[in-house]
Amino acid sequence: MLDHLPEKFASVDIVSTPVITTHALAKTYRNGREVLKGINLTIRQGERVALIGSNGSGKSTLLRCLIGLNEVSSGKVTTLGETFTAAPTKAQRVALRRQTGFVFQKHCLVRRRSVLSNVVHGMLSEAGSWRGFAQCLAPESWRSAALDALAEVNLADRANARADTLSGGQQQRVAVARALVRRPRLLIADEPAASLDPVSGHEVMAIFARLCADHGITMLFTSHDMNHVLEYADRIVALKEGRILFDKPSATTTDADLKETFRVENR
Numbered sequence: 001m002l003d004h005l006p007e008k009f010a011s012v013d014i015v016s017t018p019v020i021t022t023h024a025l026a027k028t029y030r031n032g033r034e035v036l037k038g039i040n041l042t043i044r045q046g047e048r049v050a051l052i053g054s055n056g057s058g059k060s061t062l063l064r065c066l067i068g069l070n071e072v073s074s075g076k077v078t079t080l081g082e083t084f085t086a087a088p089t090k091a092q093r094v095a096l097r098r099q100t101g102f103v104f105q106k107h108c109l110v111r112r113r114s115v116l117s118n119v120v121h122g123m124l125s126e127a128g129s130w131r132g133f134a135q136c137l138a139p140e141s142w143r144s145a146a147l148d149a150l151a152e153v154n155l156a157d158r159a160n161a162r163a164d165t166l167s168g169g170q171q172q173r174v175a176v177a178r179a180l181v182r183r184p185r186l187l188i189a190d191e192p193a194a195s196l197d198p199v200s201g202h203e204v205m206a207i208f209a210r211l212c213a214d215h216g217i218t219m220l221f222t223s224h225d226m227n228h229v230l231e232y233a234d235r236i237v238a239l240k241e242g243r244i245l246f247d248k249p250s251a252t253t254t255d256a257d258l259k260e261t262f263r264v265e266n267r
């Protein structure tokens with residue numbers, strides 16, 4: 001698997017500022033399911049980190065805990081300077097949202113709106129109002145930022161098309177533009193390429209990695225595609241049975257590490 005790695009992007013300068021720090025983070029859902037059992041993690045500014053693990057290993061739960069969408073059962077999280085032990089306060093949630101871009105497996109575009117309106121929508125948490133949703137009401141500066149973001153994902157020529165007339169890969173690129181239009185400090189992507197064909201999946205991941213490197217955005221993503229993980233992450237964090245199995249540079253991750261991550265006893 002490791003013999004055929006495409007060339008990696010030029011590595012970014014990893015400065016020492018932590019963007020995310022967790023101490024003994026644990027999460028048990030109300031049904032008693034103990035998903036995270038003491039996660040200690042530091043992610044620094046500019047890093048591109050892939051979170052891997054079997055289905056149900058807790059990747060999405062961890063992402064959600066880091067940005068305050070899931071309450072933490074015990075332990076401590078500091079993300080973008082906001083420290084919380086259970087759930088963040090409303091002010092902390094707003095601060096986190098303002099500085100974080102999100103992309104999920106399903107792009108969640110508003111199908112009937114134009115591509116440009118969907119990207120302008122990405123500015124909403126900046127203004128905290130509904131106003132930007134209608135492209136025609138958005139300030140010129142928002143429209144201009146949205147057009148720039150669309151140009152960065154090679155879709156400026158589709159700005160006025162209805163979102164649902166684009167292919168799945170193009171729609172996911174619009175979602176990337178929407179996530180990055182505010183120049184967030186942190187990008188969280190939960191299986192961003194999972195529903196795409198291999199070529200579109202690589203395109204989306206390459207755009208992510210390039211834009212994050214260009215703008216110094218810290219990138220944390222989950223994926224089941226080990227080619228994506230090895231190619232687009234500087235560092236891999238593997239979850240198994242609620243704990244970190246390994247946390248190391250992608251360049252030194254071995255086939256044996258990956259096999260152990262996905263090995264299931266008594267399958």
Ligand SMILES: Nc1ncnc2c1ncn2[C@@H]1O[C@H](COP(=O)(O)OP(=O)(O)OP(=O)(O)O)[C@@H](O)[C@H]1O
Pocket residue numbers: 029030031033035053054055056057058059060061062
């Ligand atoms: N709201 C919830 N209430 C109870 N259990 C939950 C909840 N959300 C997730 N779980 C359980 O927590 C475990 C971890 O789920 P999670 O979605 O974090 O895993 P994952 O590693 O992202 O999985 P996948 O690779 O399949 O997306 C699973 O067993 C799941 O069923």
